[in-house]
Amino acid sequence: MRNTRKSGKVTLADVARAVGVSAITVSRALREPDKVSATLRQRIDHTIRELGYVPDPVARALVTGRTNIIGVIIPSVTNNVFADVLRAVYDVIRMTDFGIQLGNSRYSLLEEEKLVRLFLSQKPAGLIVAGVDQSEATRSLLVEASCPVVQIMEVGDDPIDMMVGFSHYEAARAATRHLIDRGYRRPAFVAARMDPRSQRRLQGFREETEVQGLFDETRIITTQRPSSVAMGVELFGELMSVAPDADAVLCNNDDLALGVLFEAQRRRFRVPDQLGICGFNDLEFCAVAEPSMTSVRTFRHEMGERAIRMLVSAIEGKRPEEALVDLGYEVVHRRSTR
Amino acid sequence: MRNTRKSGKVTLADVARAVGVSAITVSRALREPDKVSATLRQRIDHTIRELGYVPDPVARALVTGRTNIIGVIIPSVTNNVFADVLRAVYDVIRMTDFGIQLGNSRYSLLEEEKLVRLFLSQKPAGLIVAGVDQSEATRSLLVEASCPVVQIMEVGDDPIDMMVGFSHYEAARAATRHLIDRGYRRPAFVAARMDPRSQRRLQGFREETEVQGLFDETRIITTQRPSSVAMGVELFGELMSVAPDADAVLCNNDDLALGVLFEAQRRRFRVPDQLGICGFNDLEFCAVAEPSMTSVRTFRHEMGERAIRMLVSAIEGKRPEEALVDLGYEVVHRRSTR
DNA sequence: CTGTTAGCGCTTTCAT
């Protein structure tokens, strides 16, 4: 017999009654143990276990005006990049008593806005949102929000609150430079799901090739459709039909790059001599592909970790000194480029 | 000037006062519009917009004893399989006003139990958990839970409540049969992260090869370490060192299979003649790999969709007639097997 | 160190 109330619910008052103290004392024993005498604390702890009391976070949230839920809004749950960030988030909050409410904006500013509104109405402890391209409405909601906010994936000027990411523009420029340095003279850019980050990568590719006098619009193949390995196959086919002389391809991500690699093999291209391939993100498989794949390494786990740590610090009132963290990137050369 | 209270919060009472009715009437206008006269309803709606009133789900949850949050507990957020399920979940709940609290049990029964306890204490509207191998404690928590529960990924006897998945044992048996039917006589099994579902796949492989008189323990290579493409490379290397005569390999999942494919290419194996490769799940890339990859298709999106639909129906009091759905599987033959 | 008093914002009776 663990409890008696008809609802099967043991409340703070029940514990208090059993111990013979007031409810607030039990509450204190739970949240600020130092403020309760040691013996009493023990008696309370004992009774709590005996009765099987479990605090009701909802009641607490009503009075404090805050839940212990951290909202995370990302544009895709199937994209490995976000999955890696999310894993890091879980690795950290596992130690805390925060929960994660995950929202999927499906790359839509409107859905993002709805989610922000929804999440905010639930009084989250903090919010993590992807990217820096929120709608005006979303942005002001977030600015006005009474909880800390971290933007991830990218860095930019004027963060809403805190920010951790890297420059997609710079990363793509560096990758383009890598290809050119390796001697490729007709580099192509292949991308799907042209979200703002992809746009900035394209911009990096464009400006670097222009600077080097190697820009050619026909070697830019993009689509709004979702990214996938199959899409890499398709886009490479397209590239070959409009610019068969392309000698290298910078892909917007590693899935596309894998598709390009498969299709290149199917067409008996010699990689990397006849065709150089560079991915983006350096997913785990890049290192072991055959041939192994050049890619731009991004620090996704660290990004999630830093983001959640900054957020938790801010929630606890200790604002981290650096509210804008640029994690950088690293072009990792492997056998798919010469 | 949208609101006046110092907290910046507009409450039901504010709206009621502005309209000149009681709070409960506003509450009704929101949740049971039919019970309020049309004209009044309009005035209320108007005032709500004017004041920018947003209902407080926390206060509602305190009195109703239920939030509108659906808890989802999966063992991994980076595994594509769960990501696909999750995407489906979002595709459906997007239309509703439910939110998703996502928990990551990291393949640990203990962490799963903690998450269930945590989630349950927050009064979820419903719960989705992966697999059928909960700890005894978790199971009884779930059985006693006052919200509907759906187990996904697998089917088994005695569901906690509802269930949608497929038989991993049968699926692996069918894949093994496929290899044998194709003429392979020394099939191997390669697996990482030996969770219960992997164990049952192994069991399926084992029993089918035994029945056909082709079982050989040395051709079973498994590890508890996490699965990855790189791990596929490693395990295939191990297989080749202990059983170099293996002529086919059934992989526990597609990532491993991709690793095996890469390593086989590196070693200049002729796939599929010299070596047949079969993956599991039929991720998107299987169809476009070079050579394209045989795999066991699983219906992950449908699984997530069915699960969340069943759950929502149950939450709304309309229990679906079929509380146990077996989605089956399909061996998809492609060029990586002859 | 411990208690009293008020409510948080909403919905459930039970009336009218």
Place this chain on the structure above:
DNA sequence: ATGAAAGCGCTAACAG
């Protein structure tokens, strides 16, 4: 069709 009263379980604020 509308309302009054009561309270969900907890904690802030102020005593003592």
